[in-house]
Amino acid sequence: MSKNLTTRSEDYSKWYNELVVKADLAENSGVRGCMVIKPYGYAIWEKLQGELDRRFKETGHSNAYFPLFVPKSLFEAEEKNAEGFAKECAIVTHYRLKNDPDNPGKLMVDPDAKLEEELIVRPTSEAIIWSTYKGWIQSYRDLPILINQWANVVRWEMRTRLFLRTAEFLWQEGHTAHATKTEAITEAKQMQDVYVDVVENIMAIPVVKGYKTETERFAGADETYTIEALMQDGKALQAGTSHFLGQNFAKAFDVKFTNKEGRQEYVWATSWGVSTRLMGALIMTHSDDNGLVLPPKLAPIQVVIVPIYKNEEQLQQIGNKADELIAEFKKKGISVKYDDRDTQKPGFKFAEWELKGVPVRIAIGPKDLENGTFEVARRDLLSKEVVAESVVIDHIENLLNDIQENLFTKAINHRAEHTTQVNSFEEFKEVLETRGGFLLAHWDGTPETEEKIKDLTKATIRCIPMDQPDEDGVCVLTGKPSTKRVMFAKAY
Template structure:
């Protein structure tokens, strides 16, 4: 294995795969399309979970857990949704194995143990959840019902990539029921805003909030809202979705409530989710040719100390100083790692912690102890600076905030530089090939035009941004009138 990572500029895809593996985030498993999330990667996911979970709780949601298996008849109840996922469902047909009489030491599926009704492994949980809600909701007093679950789901993808698209992935799915359409829409938008807040303030990833076109909408939803981020290679990545389900699932599962006037009505629903795909977004948004660059707010280790020493006595002295600093930092809620391994040399450690994206590295050697200083290096800019040990915990705390802000600003600047308005189809194609990113163009609002553009350029409408101003124009392909620009991009 060569020491250096592949370069982003030479092979972005290879760089991504290698980085995910070498930084210890995840690896491929012996199961097609399924990955093993390794401890360091899972630690980041756990931080994401904690932050998001708090946000869900603050907005009034409770966690629950629903089954992995969904009877086929239940799954197919909401037709559009079922059709949308049909092609990628794993299905359980048997419940027992037996020793194979023709093949010693091997097992085979017991042909006698066929299930009367096949079980679909959830690709999403609307069906099982709405069939349950039917029993939970009778009156307007039971509403709103605000539930979230953290779970794994399975979508039998043909082509998979670590974190970005795997056959099994982890996510959260919120499922809410409301008395009115207005309230459900408000919930949908509220959760979109929660996701955007998370993306920008924790992932340090600026996102465009918008609505999907009917083509890109979640099967079974009336409206799909999304946040879209731009990766360093100019491709867009959908980082979260929030759906207004209307009464589709309520009707399919007969979920009604009695309103204040004593009349029966179907409830209004929403669902919203983010997945381990966010890990891919995190990697692709900020990292460089030396490795991960983690935003301090999600880094499992925020500060790493590396001692520089020759003799045991030196190490002992340094350890004493580091120990005190570590306590002060931890008192501030900062996570610290002291890498006092004597089996690796400092240069090796520097490279390793850079690969793992630790935001701040502090090197302390005998010279520093004499001078009362430490060498502080920040991962995002690679700047190194000698700083006073006195009060270093405050300096580092500020530095972490600076880094969080800086990588957000860097990503924002990148997005601004790679978001362009075009008015002709020629320009559109040229921009996609020469300087890929978000392309703002007029669209006539028809699925046909959208489809044609997708076929010809591989670019899709990522969303109709919520904050796009009205602007009269004409569709770049058909010349038909358009009242606003939409976001196009090639996407993950």
């Protein structure tokens, strides 16, 4: 197949948009800002869900399900949260259509079916969940509550991009309730670590752990822990956040418990989430001008076998050999596809599976059968080698591990090359424009300076990195004293 894929250097943004569609991951739908996640894209998301879900359960969480709708009166109960989401939410006002008398065959909203109270399609579920927790929590014995929900949410974003920013997206949202502040903070940090584990070890995307400035915090949180990834174009992508919500929602919904001493206290809360946005991070971190590159741990198809033949007899022999291989791969838990379509030539198939990011390709021709060898290609390096049949299974098992590691190392190196300590505002602007990436700079700690830098450069403080050492310095903009560098970048 001919790829006709825009290259990254030509137009990174266009390259991404084309790639998502051409690799059959997702497409825009007939509904403004909403996407269709196609089977191949969804299969990757399912694998990611599986990895996350297992870890949530291992850390003591259970899944549950809460309503899609938030009545307006609940929505507005926690003021900051309401303010944060009110400007971009989908609102249900009616519950019936009727025939339009002026347009035969058409329907219209029935004005007699107006809801008494409007319903907001959840942009996040703190409000609906905390109004429910109120009924579940009386005593310290009812705590902690450790719940996760897999759900769709809607934020009426004006500018949307497949996976990165869509009006409806899929996510998981954890919502926990605790007796003490310390326990809640420990939980929020634990979930940040779970995200680090999955994003680094499964998605092969290195991240910086940190916390958000007050300006960048989740609406309604006392502290937002974040993990920040760096894309190939030098822009940052927030890959997951975990919030310590203090007692804000407990106070808004009057959720108290009787502690061991018999006194009433407000409950402490966390929430944490990652979304289908991670698919965007995955695509942008590893892929190249030939298409998608998938880490083996998330690839729906890890190995593809393509037969190269001139006649039916050869195809038959190759098919028998492929069956043997498939049986061996299955024993190892390696997913494999035999592409014996007779409607396409091998060259087309090679290009298609490259575009779709399958980590390993095996080609089998008549010569290979004679010699007892296979041609094995790896997607990440676009390299090929000839491997003896006797060792091919073990070889490919190792190769999959190598590819997983190589992708992570490559991304680490890219990040190292694009992380710069800058010490003046001139340097800040110059590095941002020429090299992009993460800028470690001193900042005076005020929202005003943060805002001004954003206005002047479009860079925001992605996080205050947790492992950044204390260091005396002066703010790059104001020259006021600072004791720690923070991390700036332009961001998705």
